[in-house]
Amino acid sequence: MARSGPKLTRIARTLGVSAATVSNALSGKGRVSAELAEKIRATAAELGYVPSLAGRALRTGRTAVLGLVLPDIANPLFPQIAQAIELAASSAGYGVLIADSRGDVATQTKAIERLIDRDVDGMVIVPRRGTRIADVGCPVAVIDTPSTPGNTVAADHWGGGRQIAEHLKALGHRRVLVIGNNPASNVQNDRIGGIRSAFGEAAFVEILWIEALEREAGKGCPLGLAEKVAEGFTAFACVSDLHALRALTELQRAGINVPEKASVTGFDDLIWSPVVTPALTTARMDMTRIAAIAVEALVKAIGERDPADAGIGAPVTAENAEVPMQLVVRQSSAAPPTTQFQPQTIANAGTTAPARTTAPARTTAPEGEHQS
Amino acid sequence: MARSGPKLTRIARTLGVSAATVSNALSGKGRVSAELAEKIRATAAELGYVPSLAGRALRTGRTAVLGLVLPDIANPLFPQIAQAIELAASSAGYGVLIADSRGDVATQTKAIERLIDRDVDGMVIVPRRGTRIADVGCPVAVIDTPSTPGNTVAADHWGGGRQIAEHLKALGHRRVLVIGNNPASNVQNDRIGGIRSAFGEAAFVEILWIEALEREAGKGCPLGLAEKVAEGFTAFACVSDLHALRALTELQRAGINVPEKASVTGFDDLIWSPVVTPALTTARMDMTRIAAIAVEALVKAIGERDPADAGIGAPVTAENAEVPMQLVVRQSSAAPPTTQFQPQTIANAGTTAPARTTAPARTTAPEGEHQS
DNA sequence: CTGAAAGCGCTTACAG
């Protein structure tokens, strides 16, 4: 072993007892007299005994290692996730093996296989659109969104969307552009659904899908936000802080001051959100709690599992759980340039297409419209 | 084992040979006749044999696992690093265990200890200021900067700084503010050193340390960049894209167009750099190569190492290596508002403090000054 | 070229 410490037998010899007794004392399983157990524990601590995971793994079939599968490790959320999972796992006595798949589905399958070949006791998977988590053969906890079929631990993305929308609504925004990347993402759809549901008839909400736009206009193309402002949009609710950043800089570049002329909000409270000017209003997930729940479920499933029955058909899973998101209000959101508080007039407004105006006019603003 | 596949003996039985022969055939070590070896390999593949790492680890003292130590996992560079290391490691047959320490030195020591307790064969450490990598007791590869004493693999940060400076110099900038976080960072100092050295007497270069500023003005305080522009600075060379982002938005917010009125550059090509408006000019590390070198060095050291001699006093390490950085020119940098090409007049200019001007005046611009 | 034997460090029934 590449280890320095003493082994179990060393402690046994030192104390003149059997290895079995030492093992029992340390694990608290077999019956060992209180005083002997205490003596053993003391000696073990003194000698700096650390059990060999390899020996234990070979015997018990448990490696005390969890796999963390990130289909797209470039995801800026990764640091948050990895940190939270690592903390939860190590607190529970587990190590975390990372597996990346650079967005590629085939690579991902390979990555999961490698993890299995390494005998992880379970894995945490953060899926991206199209991820198939079939017969993995070990307990799996999926971190995604509650709307995903199957057992998952997730932030309440829908609720997060509602919070963002309520915030914007209270500020007086009546024309908001929601910016998402891809409609195939459950997370994004939940967030957007929450936003729309909270606005209800109180605002005209339009959605811009970046990926669709980029397919035509090219990667990194302008989002055309200045035009949107000209059309009367006063708020840009982005499904991720990365998009919010893109929106913010595009607006600023066009000479549109945020938040005076337009508000921008994001999601996830990514690293740059507090340092950007103006700082981004966002909704953050409670990663610590999500990770804790995921790992706890995993540990439980691992404990209940018979190490013998591996292989296909034994995908144990985490219980469903939903963790509230937290709204973080910063400077990027404020009341719209022309504050309009006439929510009563909304119900029967029925224009289908938003009127083009250079700036949100005081009285003719097309508020209260809703998307078809 | 939490495994599905067949074990070695299963293959041996199937073929009517001994386990030893199977092992030898598969590893190519002991002498086994070519045809039997082939038959064994075929059967192993057919049966989907995957060796038990636990069994092997117990016997050989090698776990085939590398530890990845990130003193500050929140580091936005983390995804790049983790991805590159994971790829290099898995290509070499190693798994990657992550260890986080949330910026805390004590936690870090704990994290490294946990890794050792898990018998990693080696580790990759990305240190942050003040990290002590002492007698870890296993091969270690440090990813930092060549100026760090000890064996490291690193990007040529100094060279990267030079590239940034040459770029800015060629554009015509003669008054640049370098923005760093903390002078205790070797990486930052190298980058800054490279910048200064490339500018030489060709420009007046001043340094702004964010951390020092924030200690007085508070976390997230304005950097006062508009004032700097008023003082005649036309370029802001940031030591990280995170700072560049902060600079960019602060300038934009102040109504200073980038790059027309001021250029901004960063480092590391972080995820948002290409999508921001204007996209950030930056210098990126070749993480793939750095990771490859680090892992290769580790694997070599592990191979040469006697599994028996563990413990204190055996910190093998990676050979020193330096990987060039690559300049990525995007829209955030351009010629300064008033192009001034009079490098000849520079040598004997000697004002100590820059003259305060509202805008870089055509002829009186305090170019060619150098810091004391 | 091939196989029998031992043993890596641990835990788990099973006796005593």
Add this chain to the structure above:
DNA sequence: CTGAAAGCGCTTACAG
């Protein structure tokens, strides 16, 4: 309450 024995799956000298 304590210990002797067996065995997890592999690899490595060592015989043959």
